[in-house]
Amino acid sequence: MKKPGRPDIPRKTIYRLSIYLRCLARLRENGIGTVSSEALAKAAGVKPTQLRKDLAYFGTFGTRGLGYEVAELTKKIADELGTSRFQPVILVGVGNLGLALLSYRGFEKEGFEIVATFDSDPRRKRDKEIKQPIFGMDALPQFIREHNVRMAILSVPATVAQEVANTLIDCGVMGILNFAPIVLSVPEDVMINNVNLAIELENLSYFIQG
Amino acid sequence: MKKPGRPDIPRKTIYRLSIYLRCLARLRENGIGTVSSEALAKAAGVKPTQLRKDLAYFGTFGTRGLGYEVAELTKKIADELGTSRFQPVILVGVGNLGLALLSYRGFEKEGFEIVATFDSDPRRKRDKEIKQPIFGMDALPQFIREHNVRMAILSVPATVAQEVANTLIDCGVMGILNFAPIVLSVPEDVMINNVNLAIELENLSYFIQG
Numbered sequence: 358m359k360k361p362g363r364p365d366i367p368r369k370t371i372y373r374l375s376i377y378l379r380c381l382a383r384l385r386e387n388g389i390g391t392v393s394s395e396a397l398a399k400a401a402g403v404k405p406t407q408l409r410k411d412l413a414y415f416g417t418f419g420t421r422g423l424g425y426e427v428a429e430l431t432k433k434i435a436d437e438l439g440t441s442r443f444q445p446v447i448l449v450g451v452g453n454l455g456l457a458l459l460s461y462r463g464f465e466k467e468g469f470e471i472v473a474t475f476d477s478d479p480r481r482k483r484d485k486e487i488k489q490p491i492f493g494m495d496a497l498p499q500f501i502r503e504h505n506v507r508m509a510i511l512s513v514p515a516t517v518a519q520e521v522a523n524t525l526i527d528c529g530v531m532g533i534l535n536f537a538p539i540v541l542s543v544p545e546d547v548m549i550n551n552v553n554l555a556i557e558l559e560n561l562s563y564f565i566q567g
Numbered sequence: 568m569k570k571p572g573r574p575d576i577p578r579k580t581i582y583r584l585s586i587y588l589r590c591l592a593r594l595r596e597n598g599i600g601t602v603s604s605e606a607l608a609k610a611a612g613v614k615p616t617q618l619r620k621d622l623a624y625f626g627t628f629g630t631r632g633l634g635y636e637v638a639e640l641t642k643k644i645a646d647e648l649g650t651s652r653f654q655p656v657i658l659v660g661v662g663n664l665g666l667a668l669l670s671y672r673g674f675e676k677e678g679f680e681i682v683a684t685f686d687s688d689p690r691r692k693r694d695k696e697i698k699q700p701i702f703g704m705d706a707l708p709q710f711i712r713e714h715n716v717r718m719a720i721l722s723v724p725a726t727v728a729q730e731v732a733n734t735l736i737d738c739g740v741m742g743i744l745n746f747a748p749i750v751l752s753v754p755e756d757v758m759i760n761n762v763n764l765a766i767e768l769e770n771l772s773y774f775i776q777g
Contacts, residue, residue, distance in 0.1 A: 371773050375766040379725060379748045402750030438769050439776040446768065457667040458764070460694070467765040469772075484670075485695065507775050508768065515589060532771035534764075538589045540612030548774040550767045554668070554744075555677040556585040557760045558656065558718065559648050561742035562679075563581050564758040565717050566649040 370411045374434050376401045377408070381431045393424035440468045445506050449521055450513030451476040451483065451491055454536055454554075458512060459487045471510070473500060477517075494521075501528040508532045515539040522549075580621045584644050586611045587618070591641045603634035650678045657716050659731055660723030661686040661693065661701055664746055664764075668722060669697045681720070683710060687727075704731075711738040718742045725749040732759075 380400040384392055398408040412430075415437050435441040446469050448455055455474065458464075464471060471489055479491040492500065500506070509530045513521050518537035525533060532548045535541055538556060541549050590610040594602055608618040622640075625647050645651040656679050658665055665684065668674075674681060681699055689701040702710065710716070719740045723731050728747035735743060742758045745751055748766060751759055 368770075371770050372766060374773075375763070375769045376748055376750065378769075383726070402752065437773070439772040440769055444768075444772055453670065453672045457671040460663065460670065461667040461764060462663045463765045464768060467769060469765070469768050508771055510768075516593070531775040534767050534771060538586055540586065542612065548771055550771055552762060552764065552767055553585070554671060554762065555673045555679070556582060557744050557762055558654075558674060558679050558720075559585045559588075559650055559677060560578070560581050561718055561744060561758055561760055562649040562654055563584075563647070565741035 366414045370414060371438070373401065373403060373407070373411050374438055376403075377411070378431065378434045378438070378440075381427055381434070384427050385431065390427055391424050392427055392430075397425065435468075442468075444469050444508060445472045445504055446470065446508045446510060447472060447497075447500070447506050448474045448489075448510040448512065449476075449494075449497070449525070450511060450536075451479075451487075452512065452514075453484075455510075455512040456483060456485060456487065458510060458536075459489065460485070469508070472504060472506070475500075477513075494524075497524060498528045501525070501530060506530060508534070510534045510536070512536045576624045580624060581648070583611065583613060583617070583621050584648055586613075587621070588641065588644050588648070588650075591637055591644070594637050595641065600637055601634050602637055602640075607635065654679050654718060655682045655714055655716050656680065656718045656720060657682060657707075657710070658684045658699075658720040658722060659686070659704075659707070659735070660721060660746075661689075661697070662722065662724075663694075665720075665722040666693060666695060666697065668720060668746075669699065670695070679718070682714060682716070685710075687723075704734075707734060708738045711735070711740060716740060718744070720744045720746070722746045 377397065380397055394405045394408050398405040448458060448471050451474050459471060474489050474491045475494055475497050476491055477494050479493045507530060509525050511518060511522060511533050515537045518539050519541055522533060522541045522543060526543060526547055535549050535551050536553060538553045543549055587607065590607060604615045604618050608615040658668060658681050661684050669681060684699050684701045685704055685707050686701055687704050689703045717740060719735050721728060721732060721743050725747045728749050729751055732743060732751050732753060736753060736757055745759050745761050746763060748763045753759055
């Protein structure tokens, strides 16, 4: 999917930008102001040539012999990824996996806040308390429009995932992190990232067979 | 990575086999005994030609006009994926994400049981109780050997992920589901599946920018 006015950056580069961002955050925490491409590449587990190529996609080149300013490169990558602004995210499907995801603090740390959750049975007694409100599915359209939500985490059962995805997209959601073990059909301008934890384990299981 | 004595099945096919398995499970729950390749493909969100090609990798062909026996195809795929046997899994790193993963019941449902957890600080007070024991890292080698563990979930901080992965691999672990935002260097016969939830969201964030 090409974005207007931006170079066509490969998806793997986008992933690596996220990894560089985490390495840079660690350098800042340790009070380090500049980093060579060799050192940053090593921390990220890539070759220096790969790092330089990835950063060149958006016109960032280190100064020869001086490397990169940690603060400046952090800002450039965050701007590029669109994470320097606050991004409200909703979570749909508050079952076991939904609850597990809500207890994961990594999202917030990275600038994403799950602002509300939705479930077909919002009043059902759950194993643990969550800080976000749980609304019924009928509240979804108005909430998305009023809060200008563009990203959703989908942790509903596979049987209803497509239907819920359709509703989300109709209301203006452009990116879905899908945990349902199903291939969603969506319009071309909507981005789906699929994560299925059991499938990842099953996939490993195949490869480790003797 | 080619497995001895088996055809070189593409990784995407292995993923789709997991999806077919879930569709078949739903058919069984609904008391359906046979399914056409068209119906199964539709449920899985793939083209019928893709389904037939995927199944042909391990010599399974439907009977023309009759389709596939649901029970038989389930067993064949589970055997192929290595999930028809019980697979003990350990989880290393009982922080927020580790706790979240332990509360996700999807692993067990799919035939994987997290039998034990390990952490550098096993006695630290945690937000919630878990049913598995938490051992110190020094107990890792003996446990892996005694219980013949071949799969591990790695949810430690990025700074120690490579070191912990090395220990796991030295002790005989062959597959790691890695949640640390770092690219691990491992021997060729070890399989790593990377899952980084914050990176998945960040990646979406890039693509939904206007």
